[in-house]
Amino acid sequence: MSRSRVVIVGAGFAGYEAARALTRHRGLREETEVVLINPTDYFLYLPLLPQVSSGVLDPRRVAVSLPSTLPQARLVLGEVDGVDLDRRTVSYTGPEGDPGTMSYDRLVLTVGSVNKLLPIPGVAEHAHGFRGIPEALYLRDHTTRQIELAGGTDDPAECVARCTFVVVGAGYTGTEVAALGKLHTDALVKRHRVLKHRDPPRWLLVDIADRVLPELDPHLSRTADRVLRQRGVEVRTGQSVKEATRGGVLLSTGERIATRSLIWCVGVRPDPLVAVIGLSTQNGRLVVGDDLQVPGLPDVYAAGDAAAVPDRARPGSYTPMTAQHAGRQGKTLARNIAASFGYGSPRPYKHHDLGFVVDLGGVKAAANPLGVPLSGIAAGAVTRGYHLWAMPGNRTRVAADWLLDAILPKQAVQLGLVRSYAVPLDTAAPPS
Numbered sequence: 001m002s003r004s005r006v007v008i009v010g011a012g013f014a015g016y017e018a019a020r021a022l023t024r025h026r027g028l029r030e031e032t033e034v035v036l037i038n039p040t041d042y043f044l045y046l047p048l049l050p051q052v053s054s055g056v057l058d059p060r061r062v063a064v065s066l067p068s069t070l071p072q073a074r075l076v077l078g079e080v081d082g083v084d085l086d087r088r089t090v091s092y093t094g095p096e097g098d099p100g101t102m103s104y105d106r107l108v109l110t111v112g113s114v115n116k117l118l119p120i121p122g123v124a125e126h127a128h129g130f131r132g133i134p135e136a137l138y139l140r141d142h143t144t145r146q147i148e149l150a151g152g153t154d155d156p157a158e159c160v161a162r163c164t165f166v167v168v169g170a171g172y173t174g175t176e177v178a179a180l181g182k183l184h185t186d187a188l189v190k191r192h193r194v195l196k197h198r199d200p201p202r203w204l205l206v207d208i209a210d211r212v213l214p215e216l217d218p219h220l221s222r223t224a225d226r227v228l229r230q231r232g233v234e235v236r237t238g239q240s241v242k243e244a245t246r247g248g249v250l251l252s253t254g255e256r257i258a259t260r261s262l263i264w265c266v267g268v269r270p271d272p273l274v275a276v277i278g279l280s281t282q283n284g285r286l287v288v289g290d291d292l293q294v295p296g297l298p299d300v301y302a303a304g305d306a307a308a309v310p311d312r313a314r315p316g317s318y319t320p321m322t323a324q325h326a327g328r329q330g331k332t333l334a335r336n337i338a339a340s341f342g343y344g345s346p347r348p349y350k351h352h353d354l355g356f357v358v359d360l361g362g363v364k365a366a367a368n369p370l371g372v373p374l375s376g377i378a379a380g381a382v383t384r385g386y387h388l389w390a391m392p393g394n395r396t397r398v399a400a401d402w403l404l405d406a407i408l409p410k411q412a413v414q415l416g417l418v419r420s421y422a423v424p425l426d427t428a429a430p431p432s
Helices: 013-024 046-053 133-152 156-162 172-190 218-231 273-277 323-340 376-390 395-407
Strands: 004-009 032-038 042-044 063-065 074-077 079-084 089-093 099-103 106-109 113-115 164-168 202-207 234-237 241-245 248-251 256-258 261-264 268-270 285-287 300-302 357-359 365-367
Touching: 004 013, 004 099, 013 032, 013 323, 046 133, 046 172, 046 357, 046 376, 079 273, 106 273, 106 323, 133 156, 133 172, 133 261, 156 164, 156 256, 164 172, 164 256, 172 202, 172 218, 172 261, 172 357, 218 234, 218 365, 273 285, 300 323, 357 376, 365 376, 376 395
Parallel strands: 004 032, 004 106, 032 074, 106 300, 164 202, 164 261, 202 234
Antiparallel strands: 042 063, 079 089, 089 099, 113 268, 241 248, 248 256, 357 365
16 A cells, blocks of 8 residues: 655754654554655754854754654655645755655645845845854854954954944844853953953844843843843844944944944744745745644645744734744644544644743843743753753753853864855845
């Protein structure tokens, strides 16, 4: 008997959890083939990416092997560039440029998101995004290089510019990047013969919102704001970048900041594949029912950042684009696909808020597990405990890196593995 095929496009939180649940389903394992199409052979644990850019974690720690942790799934390396809904096929391009086509009986679209761009002059040319390991590695090298170049120049103005870092976007990612980045550059300067006698590196966190972490609980916002300011980060809320140049940025207040480092963390938008499929969208996300099925297409499902999933806890709205929602949606999606093959019954996606955690580096964090507000060492312990629990692999190695970072000095070297042209801000665009 030929087996039915479930094709999952994208191995982010939603796709990974869907694949894991489907391959572990006893009834489906014998009669269904699960195919995972993804550009890389790993699942990226995004919440810990700022720790890669600040030198706390080795990049391999946040990259969980797909073949090792999903041995029952068939991995196809490639970038999906088209879907034929009539023929029930997807087309993709492999890592070496070879085209391919894959037929499906059930299609799962979990393609995730890319950097969100705004029509601000100079941003696309001079800012750097933060969505993957290449960007994190580039940022780690870049910040290290700026400190080293600052120490080698006799021009005071150039030294100040190279020691100034501007992060745009005070959401989850931007807040952690600024908090951890400040610790990283401060540690580099303390060991520098020349710079340790000058002013510490300057970090600015800029957002048009009226507070940091505007999408999260006010307690988390206040805690994070306090830690950032105590650490020396300049929090500029109610402001935005008006223009970016090679030598600095112009803020909406009219102030010019001399810098060689503009880090773009203003948010994300659905992967461009969503726009070319030809299905109904809401704010760029695929419209799905609360069962995660695309209306009118019983063999097509979507979840995660690419899907506009109705939020049953807030009628009339959609679930936010967060890893927590994506992972849970992947599990619900797998259950509903199994139901479509006759195993069990489908159920709508409904979530219960477990709270959020924000790692601010060292022993500092902000957390509200199950609605209980925490800060300081307690929040730090809960935050790192949550990440170890949520990660599908590499837990021991992550914990070991945290221990070594706490007791050993930081290593300040440029690896030179990623050049700036390889990490364009628009991650859907080819390098120029």
